Amino acid sequence: MQPLELLYGLGALVLLAALVWGIVQYKTRNKANDPLTEAATREEYDHPETYEQKQDEFKEQVRPS
Incomplete structure (x- = not known):
């Protein structure tokens, strides 16, 4: 087995x-x-x-998951 194949x-x-981490983060977010x-x-746009x-006003309104 070549080292390049291992990489x-x-x-x-x-x-x-x-990909798995991203999917789990998306599925477990607080909707x-x-x-x-x-x-x-x-507002930003x-x-x-x-x-x-x-921005601080928005941060105060965030509900924890």
Whole structure:
């Protein structure tokens, strides 16, 4: 077995682990925060110059998972 073949295998395992981690994070998120996330994103795009001031207000409204 060539060393390069081993690296391809390890790279595939790392990619698989990253995909599994991302799926688990997505499935276990607190869905009650989705409207807040949407509002924060809209605020950031509509008013980028004042978003940093409102960012703390959004953070206070986040519900823990």
